[in-house]
Amino acid sequence: MADNKKRLGKGLSALFGEAAGEPVVAQGPGAATPATSTPAPRTLPIASLQPGKFQPRRRFDEEALQALIGSIREQGVVQPLLVRPIEGGKYEIVAGERRWRAAQAIPLHEVPVVIRELDDRAALEIGLVENIQRADLTPLEEAEAYRRLIEEFGHTQEALSQAVGKSRSHIANTLRLLYLPGGVKALVEDGKLTAGHARAVLTSPDPEALATKAVNEGLSVREVERLAQSAKAPANGKGSTGAKPRPVAKIAGGAKDPDTLNLEKHLSEILGLAVDIQFDGKGGSLTIAYDNLEQLDDLTHRLQNLAISA
Structure with a gap:
């Protein structure tokens, strides 16, 4: 190999x-x-x-x-x-x-x-x-190719960037297209939506609606990014634009136990992002919040390298 x-x-x-x-x-x-x-x-x-x-x-x-x-x-x-x-x-x-x-x-x-x-x-x-x-390749074909090279051949994003002559950020951004809803993927495959537009709509609460609006109105990537951000604002609040973790949201129905709060704090310090843990019986959920695409790219890169080395 x-x-x-x-x-x-x-x-x-x-x-x-x-x-x-x-x-x-x-x-x-x-x-x-x-x-x-x-x-x-x-x-x-x-x-x-x-x-x-x-x-x-x-x-x-x-x-x-x-x-x-x-x-x-x-x-x-x-x-x-x-x-x-x-x-x-x-x-x-x-x-x-x-x-x-x-x-x-x-x-x-x-x-x-x-x-x-x-x-x-x-x-x-x-x-x-x-x-x-x-x-x-189309952007989605390229993304699928990167995924297969990483998953089937054990390439890291860094090694892959050297092999194909692309930057690691380009590879990370392209891989994110695989998370698009089917309707948005179809617009990309048909050439109606660029990869830049597609990455921008990914951060929207309703990617398909924003993608359709971008195509119909001929919006620029920056305009799509602003619309995606404004759509998230009511739910997320004002938020922070830096890399420091935001305060952990309070859970309705009572405060969290000290062990959970300590674990959230520990993970937040490691990742540099806000972490929220909720328990539901024997299971639960872990939420990692990010403020911008750079933070998401970095987190994705770390998780993929962790999965490869496991």
């Missing part, structure tokens, strides 16, 4: 081996013949390839695909597909499905490939990183 992480940190060229540094071209109709001959990976019939079962992309933008078709028609397939052998003499695409789809549309009969013996785990990891680094 350590070796896989090192390879990811080197970028996509490491996934294809040294041959990826050479220009490899499968000629399409009208494509010019290269002026110099270069060592090329082997070519395979398009019919012998099939999409990877770990492909993180759920949508292929038609406009972008048409642009790629035009490029391949003129220049050929410049970068080989990464594939792995499977049963029946077939090959599964690990990276490069869009190129395969475009080549079919031209149509080409063969495409250049680099063949690697990869297990399911490696195939999934490479497919996710390849799409993330190429910015081919």
Whole structure:
């Protein structure tokens, strides 16, 4: 696993081996013949390839695909597909499905490939990183990819940021999109709501209503943030804008016992956030309050690292 992480940190060229540094071209109709001959990976019939079962992309933008078709028609397939052998003499695409789809549309009969013996785990990891680094994913697809890399491969957010070339705050903010209600997720997937707007509505008591308002009225991210904050104000009171914990709310029906108050104080000092514990028979609830998105990001990061190390 350590070796896989090192390879990811080197970028996509490491996934294809040294041959990826050479220009490899499968000629399409009208494509010019290269002026110099270069060592090329082997070519395979398009019919012998099939999409990877770990492909993180759920949508292929038609406009972008048409642009790629035009490029391949003129220049050929410049970068080989990464594939792995499977049963029946077939090959599964690990990276490069869009190129395969475009080549079919031209149509080409063969495409250049680099063949690697990869297990399911490696195939999934490479497919996710390849799409993330190429910015081919929607915000929610990217968030799901990060989640799988963290949960299935044990990446921390810090290690993941180095592997895919994104900041840790970007990864933390993107992961928060997974908590959106279904209706808001649909708006993001359809391109009607940006990731910035989606993160802003997350803090609202009614994310779907605010998301719909943002789309219908063309609100900016800052306007959405202000509306989300004002919607919380009546319930939360004036509150604090700093990192110091707010006073713990009183519980109706009597004061809390000293042990509970001490535990709340201890947790608040550790987290730097207000903590509220309520008992209900044998169970109960623990509430951690935050004042801004930075505090939420920090808390999420700490909890995820704690779960990974457990």
